[in-house]
Amino acid sequence: MSPVSSPVKPTTYLPSEIDVALAAIRFDTQGLVPAIAQQHGTGEVLMMAWMDRNAVAETMRTGRACYWSRSRQAPWRKGDTSGHIQTLVDLRIDCDGDTLLVLVDQTGVACHTGRHNCFFQAIRGGALETIAPIVVDMDKTGKD
Amino acid sequence: MSPVSSPVKPTTYLPSEIDVALAAIRFDTQGLVPAIAQQHGTGEVLMMAWMDRNAVAETMRTGRACYWSRSRQAPWRKGDTSGHIQTLVDLRIDCDGDTLLVLVDQTGVACHTGRHNCFFQAIRGGALETIAPIVVDMDKTGKD
Numbered sequence: 001m002s003p004v005s006s007p008v009k010p011t012t013y014l015p016s017e018i019d020v021a022l023a024a025i026r027f028d029t030q031g032l033v034p035a036i037a038q039q040h041g042t043g044e045v046l047m048m049a050w051m052d053r054n055a056v057a058e059t060m061r062t063g064r065a066c067y068w069s070r071s072r073q074a075p076w077r078k079g080d081t082s083g084h085i086q087t088l089v090d091l092r093i094d095c096d097g098d099t100l101l102v103l104v105d106q107t108g109v110a111c112h113t114g115r116h117n118c119f120f121q122a123i124r125g126g127a128l129e130t131i132a133p134i135v136v137d138m139d140k141t142g143k144d
Numbered sequence: 145m146s147p148v149s150s151p152v153k154p155t156t157y158l159p160s161e162i163d164v165a166l167a168a169i170r171f172d173t174q175g176l177v178p179a180i181a182q183q184h185g186t187g188e189v190l191m192m193a194w195m196d197r198n199a200v201a202e203t204m205r206t207g208r209a210c211y212w213s214r215s216r217q218a219p220w221r222k223g224d225t226s227g228h229i230q231t232l233v234d235l236r237i238d239c240d241g242d243t244l245l246v247l248v249d250q251t252g253v254a255c256h257t258g259r260h261n262c263f264f265q266a267i268r269g270g271a272l273e274t275i276a277p278i279v280v281d282m283d284k285t286g287k288d
Contacts, residue, residue, distance in 0.1 A: 014270070043182075045245055095257050101189055118240075119236035119238050119245040120236070120238075121237040123157060123165055126164070128164050128237070
């Protein structure tokens with residue numbers, strides 16, 4: 001599926017600005033930093049994933065969220081397979097420099113299960129319950 | 145400072161429900177899981193911290209967010225020093241079971257710097273800028 005463009009103009013950064021951000025981020029011993037993707041405007045927390053230095057730089061350079069896939073041990077440009085891209089709106093660094101908040105405009109859905117966000121399991125009536133519907137059949141779009 | 149009570153009634157869980165949640169969470173090799181604290185209602189992402197099994201159980205049992213402090217290597221019941229507690233509203237587990245979204249009602253401020261949330265650094269005009277004001281003098285309340 002070819003990526004659907006977002007109505008939001010991507011925020012991109014100059015190489016010098018990327019260097020400033022990278023200098024402020026404290027990557028962990030594996031060279032990674034957790035990145036929380038939040039929908040711009042609504043505040044919905046979409047997902048949490050990890051970025052290495054290259055993913056941070058690529059996200060800031062291109063205005064599209066890119067991560068490091070720990071399961072695949074490979075760069076992961078969100079939406080390359082599914083078309084469900086995340087357009088960068090703003091990048092925030094926390095007080096300790098060890099967590100990122102990535103404000104994005106999500107095209108389609110964030111979760112590989114086809115739900116809009118990944119946080120759909122909660123305790124209800126004594127059991128683990130799925131509290132959000134599948135809105136996209138990811139078998140048809142390809143998962144990423 | 146004694147904790148200020150929240151107007152929100154804390155959500156608490158039965159021991160059997162805590163067991164269900166703990167079984168669904170995939171703790172990392174250090175026995176920790178990242179927990180994103182989000183303000184109920186507004187959607188503001190307040191902070192990201194880590195929980196071990198005891199912190200998850202204590203949070204669910206008491207209805208007050210508790211974490212594991214990696215820097216102090218000790219349990220960390222948010223607000224015990226500052227009074228700035230987080231009252232639990234709902235606990236969400238993500239698709240892979242390896243990240244928590246903790247919906248809370250924040251009393252006071254979430255950040256140890258006295259800002260309302262921890263994500264106050266952003267790139268503006270080529271430099272790292274602080275984009276949120278200090279709203280509480282944490283030297284007076286004690287930090288946690």
